[in-house]
Amino acid sequence: MANERTQASEEQIVYANLLNKGMWSGLALLIITFIVYVSGVLPSHVPIEELSKTPPGSDVPYWSMRAHDFNQAFNIPTGWGWTALAGKGDYLNFVGIAWLAGLTILCYAAIIPILLRKKETQYLIIAIAEIAVLVLAASGILKVGGH
């Protein structure tokens, strides 16, 4: 039997509830957008049947290319540039993917007021620092060089 001693803390419950709702909505979004993609309801920036084809002058199909070369071949922007293509069937899927990847930032933001109220200064700093790390990763500022 669960008693008060073994119960999860308030911030843990808030985090869990938001994570639960966000995860299921993200998963549903992912499946719906994928159905739109493969059904061809919306035109794709990179037609799905092209992925397995080998372009002239290359000895590997598109999906066997490095990400950098693939992006160049189809003139795909990096960072948040995909949002400009979100009306296309393939890049519509990125909405659900970005939602799932961004969920943790929202969960951290949700517990900050609780940590503040409880005067949990150390955990408050850790939570703010974590948000900063995740926002930095999500920002697209960080570039990968060398291929």
Place this chain on the structure above:
Amino acid sequence: MLTRKPVSSQIVLLMSIFFCLMIAAVSVFASTEGAAVPPPASDVAWWVWPLVLLVVTFVLGILAVLGGVGGGVLFVPIIGGFFPFNIDFVRGAGLLVALAGALAAGPGLLKRNLASLRLALPVALIASAAAIGGAMIGLALKPNVVNILLGATILFIVIIMATAKKSDFPNVPKPDNIAQSLGIMGIYREESIGKDVEWTVHKTPQGLLLFIVIGIMAGMFGLGAGWANVPVLNLLMGAPLKISVATSKFLLSITDTSAAWVYLNQGAVLPMIVVPSIVGIMLGSMVGVKILAKAKPKAIKWMVIGLLLFAGLRALLKGLEIWK
């Protein structure tokens, strides 16, 4: 007298044979070199690949649960080794597969107070920052170098899985200064002994240092890092096994998020690979949980170790261009 094997074991055995045959077929079809009889990848209808991916990841999802490993650690070497996709896209998908699994498990584990936010938050900050570095290194390295390092890592994981001991309730005589200052401690209900168990941790500085390495590896290879999280939390820092396993699973939702953003921003994510893989692994995990109640975990653990050994060798030999 003949002894009858449980039905669940037979199902798992049949599934494994089917899985091996499928992987063999995929590797033949995926080959773009000298495949005179079977058509090369570019001649196979596009819809075959997501379908095959869905089936393979479904089986991987079952095996991952039964073998007690995360989906990502099986996904990257097997899909990277036997499917025609570039390792960049496989790692991007691997991170999202591990992330989806962690996001799905997280709420239940947090609510039951098995995953601890007090333990996870400091560790996650270190690991997620390191995972960004790992992802950037991984995307900058040449694919054959990634495959060699991935193969070596998978073989190392095999050794850990085969030899590492686990401790249900490690002895922590005194929390260290960091653990004490941050109040990394808790109480949970251990149903197997019908008692409330109080826990804390020690050797936090050493644990945090190791999480830098774990974060880098998770980001570099797109692997979920449960295989490394659990031994560090349990054997080094002294968290009870259940707390370690649950916190590790939840931790992946934070570590993999930071690395996943790097892959997403670099265009190393193909929805055609990601979505069937996430759906397949999640459905497989649900079936796996049901089979787990009847299956023999020890035999399955060794089967998963065998599978990882094979996939690790494949990645290593692919990287060394011995088995292309």
